[in-house]
Amino acid sequence: MNENILELRSVTKSYVPGINVIEDMNLSIRKGELVTFLGPSGCGKTTTLRMIGGFDLPDSGEILLHGQDIGQLPPDKRPINTVFQKYALFPFLNIYDNIAFGLKQRRMDKELIRQKVRHALSVVDLEGFEKRSVDSLSGGQQQRVAVARAIVNEPEILLLDEPLSALDHKMRLEMQAEIRDMHDNLGMTFIYVTHDQEEAMNLSDRIVVMANGVIQQEGAPEDIYDRPANIFVADFIGTSNIFAGVVTEKRRARFAGSVFKTDTELPPGTRVEAMIRPENVSITGPDQAALKATVTNDIYKGAYHEITAESGNYEVCAHYRKKLMPGSQIGIDFPRESIHLMPHDMDMNVFEGIMNDDGSVDFSYFSLAPTQGSLPYAKPGMKVAVSFEPSDADLSDDQEAGFARGNIDTIIYIGDHYTYIVRGDNDEEYYVDDDWLWNMGDRVSIEIDPMKFRWKIIE
Numbered sequence: 001m002n003e004n005i006l007e008l009r010s011v012t013k014s015y016v017p018g019i020n021v022i023e024d025m026n027l028s029i030r031k032g033e034l035v036t037f038l039g040p041s042g043c044g045k046t047t048t049l050r051m052i053g054g055f056d057l058p059d060s061g062e063i064l065l066h067g068q069d070i071g072q073l074p075p076d077k078r079p080i081n082t083v084f085q086k087y088a089l090f091p092f093l094n095i096y097d098n099i100a101f102g103l104k105q106r107r108m109d110k111e112l113i114r115q116k117v118r119h120a121l122s123v124v125d126l127e128g129f130e131k132r133s134v135d136s137l138s139g140g141q142q143q144r145v146a147v148a149r150a151i152v153n154e155p156e157i158l159l160l161d162e163p164l165s166a167l168d169h170k171m172r173l174e175m176q177a178e179i180r181d182m183h184d185n186l187g188m189t190f191i192y193v194t195h196d197q198e199e200a201m202n203l204s205d206r207i208v209v210m211a212n213g214v215i216q217q218e219g220a221p222e223d224i225y226d227r228p229a230n231i232f233v234a235d236f237i238g239t240s241n242i243f244a245g246v247v248t249e250k251r252r253a254r255f256a257g258s259v260f261k262t263d264t265e266l267p268p269g270t271r272v273e274a275m276i277r278p279e280n281v282s283i284t285g286p287d288q289a290a291l292k293a294t295v296t297n298d299i300y301k302g303a304y305h306e307i308t309a310e311s312g313n314y315e316v317c318a319h320y321r322k323k324l325m326p327g328s329q330i331g332i333d334f335p336r337e338s339i340h341l342m343p344h345d346m347d348m349n350v351f352e353g354i355m356n357d358d359g360s361v362d363f364s365y366f367s368l369a370p371t372q373g374s375l376p377y378a379k380p381g382m383k384v385a386v387s388f389e390p391s392d393a394d395l396s397d398d399q400e401a402g403f404a405r406g407n408i409d410t411i412i413y414i415g416d417h418y419t420y421i422v423r424g425d426n427d428e429e430y431y432v433d434d435d436w437l438w439n440m441g442d443r444v445s446i447e448i449d450p451m452k453f454r455w456k457i458i459e
Helices: 045-053 095-105 110-123 139-151 169-186 197-203 221-226 231-236
Strands: 004-016 019-030 034-038 060-065 080-083 157-161 189-194 206-211 214-219 241-249 252-255 258-261 271-276 282-284 291-300 305-311 314-320 329-333 340-343 350-355 361-363 383-387 393-396 404-413 418-424 429-434 443-448 454-457
Touching: 004 045, 004 189, 019 045, 019 189, 019 214, 034 045, 034 197, 045 080, 045 157, 045 189, 080 139, 095 110, 095 139, 110 139, 110 169, 139 157, 139 169, 169 189, 169 197, 189 197, 197 221, 206 221, 206 231, 214 221, 214 231, 231 241, 231 271, 231 340, 231 404, 241 314, 252 271, 291 314, 305 329, 361 383, 393 429, 404 429
Parallel strands: 034 189, 034 206, 080 157, 157 189
Antiparallel strands: 004 019, 004 060, 206 214, 241 252, 241 271, 252 258, 271 340, 282 329, 291 305, 291 329, 305 314, 350 361, 350 383, 383 454, 393 443, 404 418, 404 443, 418 429
8 A cells, every 4th residue: 555645756846947946856755754855045945845735836747646646726726724924814804714724715604613623722722712813913823823713624734934033042943843743643744845844854754855856865853864875964063073084994994094993894995075063073082092083172061062074185174062172182093884875976067968970069058179188089069068076176256267157056074175066057067076165155256277077988
């Protein structure tokens, strides 16, 4: 028996031709789950929610409810209700009439409406508020009314689009607990959208991490936190120490200037990124650990001190129970069970194009001429690919330089350097390593020595 209440199959959505907001998304949601879409602004999470709710239609692909395609149905024909970010309550109606609005539109019996509204008010703990005006309520109370108005229709799926964003931190925490309790008591499927990592961790049965319209990873909160699929997830979720490295032998890897035992078994020679959470970093005496380091900063966080230390060219963040003075010499170790190895993504910076009669190659976003001897058997019309390592490229603010241009979209610190994701003018991605700290949104060009491009004939 299929337990999935909702399935997205190869769903794609764009608002501008050639630039996809959602790219070939495939996702299944089980009945009764609380699933959270998590990601930075512009990643496509709200667009996905709107397509599920019927407010946007997919360009291609299927949205299946109990196996039936609902992708082209209007919102009122779907057993799905939405709690919007701004609640969308009617200011000219009292609380009772706000909650009863949808039921009245369906011309339901008055006594049945009264019973359903009272039940919804009890679920959100607002009994006795029926005659109050919307303007008399706090932000948290308005949020509860919006939830009551949605659940009173008894939808199969409830969508929540950043419903707590307007609340202060304390109220957000209280409402997170209430939403979780409501979900557990109702047994309804909730799909929640947020950019707040803590909120996603507190609420979710399963988290779907998104970036640039693509699912990066999905799983239980502890899996997302402890075993991120790639450096984007590792960097986006919580605080991480990330180092580029290589597997040296069985269950051993070299990174951060030393060799460490690990519990991850990968073939020797595999390039990896190693992640260690700050709370798992071990601080000892300077001669008792794999790394010798100098403390550069100590920030008191209440439950712990956030220590920043430098070991050679590498920077390490650690949580420690005691204060450490800047300049102090310490030892740093990474317990083997705390090291998570992620195989290096070899598909970054790979582009395909067609060779012209003059020997140049047109790619979707730029043109290049292969260096002499790099494609000895290529002929006009052949499909070829070019690639380059992030470490072989450089960023420049000279817009006339380089082979491509764009804006910095993501910044990830990798131990002794930054990895940047540059969003090109046609929405393409370039990965570039750089020692210098640029700013989000900076306009840059990408320079590379022509000899460092790697060429390959595909056909």
